[in-house]
Amino acid sequence: MAIAYVALGSNLGDKKKNLQRALMLLMQQGVDVLQVSGYFATEPYGVTDQPQFLNAVCKVRTNLEPVALLRTLLATELAMGRVRLRHWGERNIDLDLLLYENVVMQTPELTLPHPDMQNRDFVLLPLLDIAPELEHPLLHKTVREMAAELNK
Ligand SMILES: Nc1ncnc2c1ncn2[C@@H]1O[C@H](COP(=O)(O)OP(=O)(O)OP(=O)(O)O)[C@@H](O)[C@H]1O
Numbered sequence: 001m002a003i004a005y006v007a008l009g010s011n012l013g014d015k016k017k018n019l020q021r022a023l024m025l026l027m028q029q030g031v032d033v034l035q036v037s038g039y040f041a042t043e044p045y046g047v048t049d050q051p052q053f054l055n056a057v058c059k060v061r062t063n064l065e066p067v068a069l070l071r072t073l074l075a076t077e078l079a080m081g082r083v084r085l086r087h088w089g090e091r092n093i094d095l096d097l098l099l100y101e102n103v104v105m106q107t108p109e110l111t112l113p114h115p116d117m118q119n120r121d122f123v124l125l126p127l128l129d130i131a132p133e134l135e136h137p138l139l140h141k142t143v144r145e146m147a148a149e150l151n152k
């Protein structure tokens with residue numbers, strides 16, 4: 001069994017319900033959700049002329065390999081009728097794989113750790129909630145340290 005961290009985000013429709021439904025669907029597919037952060041209302045990052053997001057992260061336990069877990073996240077998005085209006089834009093649900101144990105990989109389908117996680121408040125704030133001492137396997141910084149650097 002492996003431990004992984006998944007980011008959840010929504011800024012279309014009933015955002016809270018969307019996050020809750022995604023968590024339920026993951027559990028129904030055999031992904032053990034061990035811990036869920038608080039839900040954080042966050043300002044849009046990247047493309048700023050869009051509604052606030054609701055973001056969270058969860059800690060999961062799974063016997064799926066990294067790519068299989070990513071495909072489960074994508075299948076969950078599709079099951080929820082994934083709506084995306086533009087790149088980095090509005091979406092009813094977005095699920096990103098942040099970390100999978102200490103796996104480091106880069107393929108067209110999957111990059112681990114998620115390449116932009118250290119730059120995203122909307123990822124680090126919820127991670128601070130459940131895993132402040134978790135270490136980034138490439139940067140060798142904890143979540144607490146990455147969050148402090150981002151807010152300098
Ligand atoms: N760690 C990862 N987590 C999620 N998707 C990833 C990851 N690494 C690579 N990908 C690939 O990125 C593709 C596009 O992802 P997506 O459409 O969610 O991008 P985005 O949400 O617009 O931007 P971002 O990934 O920067 O949040 C996915 O189909 C997936 O194959």
Ligand SMILES: Nc1nc2c(c(=O)[nH]1)N=C(CO)CN2
Nearest residue numbers: 009042043044045053088122
């Ligand atoms: N605050 C916030 N901003 C974003 C988000 C998100 O989940 N939260 N997702 C994006 C596309 O991946 C782009 N910008």
